[in-house]
Amino acid sequence: MGIETVVIGLNWVGDNVLALPTYRALQHRFRSEGGIVVAAPENVATLLASSGVCRKVIPWSRGTRDRIAALRSGDFRRAVILPNSFRAAAVAFAAGIRERWGYGTDCRSLLLTHVVGRARQRRHQLDDYTLLLAAMNAPRVVDELPLMPLPLAAREQARRHFRALGVRVDRPIFGIHAGGLYGRAKHWGDGRYQQVAERLRADGFAVVLLTSPAEREQAESISAACGGLPVIGDGGDVLELAAAIAQCSVVITNDSGPLHLAAALAVPSVSIFGPTDPARTVIPGASRVMRMSLSCQPCYARECPLGHHNCMAGISVDEVYAAAISLFNEVDGKVESDGEIRVLP
Numbered sequence: 001m002g003i004e005t006v007v008i009g010l011n012w013v014g015d016n017v018l019a020l021p022t023y024r025a026l027q028h029r030f031r032s033e034g035g036i037v038v039a040a041p042e043n044v045a046t047l048l049a050s051s052g053v054c055r056k057v058i059p060w061s062r063g064t065r066d067r068i069a070a071l072r073s074g075d076f077r078r079a080v081i082l083p084n085s086f087r088a089a090a091v092a093f094a095a096g097i098r099e100r101w102g103y104g105t106d107c108r109s110l111l112l113t114h115v116v117g118r119a120r121q122r123r124h125q126l127d128d129y130t131l132l133l134a135a136m137n138a139p140r141v142v143d144e145l146p147l148m149p150l151p152l153a154a155r156e157q158a159r160r161h162f163r164a165l166g167v168r169v170d171r172p173i174f175g176i177h178a179g180g181l182y183g184r185a186k187h188w189g190d191g192r193y194q195q196v197a198e199r200l201r202a203d204g205f206a207v208v209l210l211t212s213p214a215e216r217e218q219a220e221s222i223s224a225a226c227g228g229l230p231v232i233g234d235g236g237d238v239l240e241l242a243a244a245i246a247q248c249s250v251v252i253t254n255d256s257g258p259l260h261l262a263a264a265l266a267v268p269s270v271s272i273f274g275p276t277d278p279a280r281t282v283i284p285g286a287s288r289v290m291r292m293s294l295s296c297q298p299c300y301a302r303e304c305p306l307g308h309h310n311c312m313a314g315i316s317v318d319e320v321y322a323a324a325i326s327l328f329n330e331v332d333g334k335v336e337s338d339g340e341i342r343v344l345p
Helices: 013-018 020-029 042-051 064-074 086-094 130-135 152-164 190-202 213-225 238-245 257-264 317-332
Strands: 005-008 036-041 056-060 078-081 099-103 114-116 173-177 206-210 250-254 269-273 288-291 335-337 340-342
Touching (some): 005 020, 005 086, 013 257, 020 036, 020 130, 036 042, 042 238, 056 064, 086 099, 099 130, 173 190, 173 257, 190 206, 190 213, 190 317, 206 213, 206 238, 250 317, 257 269, 288 317
Parallel strands (some): 036 056, 099 114, 173 206, 250 269, 269 288
16 A cells, blocks of 8 residues: 655755654654655755655655646645645645645635644744644644754765865864845845854864855855855755764854754754744754844844844854854863863864
8 A cells, every 4th residue: 555645845944854743743643554755845855754754755846747746646645735835735736635634824725625723823833733733633742852863874975075175074163054045134144154264263163164056156255255165065965964064063054944954963053043033943952042132023024124134233243253162162061261262182
């Protein structure tokens, strides 16, 4: 008997990481039917496949027709639709999947056979699918965190990649991610990240720039301004990026996918928030959050609607650098002496 349930996965890296407990709950619920298949974007497919949260992953492109064809080929009886968009429900409907579960958002209730009301109060993103799971008798484990194992082969490949780039894996490494595909309002600023990177290198730390294909130009610009820093992740495979993050002592990032990957891999992070709300996505204790307190927050805009971007500009290089060093010292037990950091051999 084939697998009968397909879960329409999410489009963003961070959203998929935070949905790991949801995928696990659905895999457990339908284990007697062979578990679930997750349909997700190509760049996150290998990551989800290695996480053990499902039996199989269908990697798909952005094209609507391609997605419909991919679902039809699976001959699924049931679709659990996690994205709240009209398009996600339309794809499952057009694929002829008889049983379609999802929240009745974005005017799509007529496309669903099982419409679930969404909670009105905005809670942590880990709880976004609590009502949907309850309706399907598939509650997730209370307080389960989105932790993620990595295959040993992926970790070893990352170490080889680091060594090929001249980065010593037996020394502390700081990973910096200056991007964020949601929009520029989430960006702290390339020049500020450059200054932090230069100060860390002056202290004797290795620094690598974490990126994606769409952010490659930004990362290469920061690298050039610093006189050359290794750029990692521009190949587009999120599993490879995750394995690189796992090699880091501390990650410094905006509110973006690498922040959630670091949390899932138990890698300490300093996260810089402006237009978004850390209480919505950051797991308590998983990241040291840097954030202003302004009346206009959170606005969730892709560009600052007021034109000043004070929510990010007001966070100084000194503050982020100090937070990163302090976090490193707490986790790795290194020492500060006479204002200088001693990196132990």
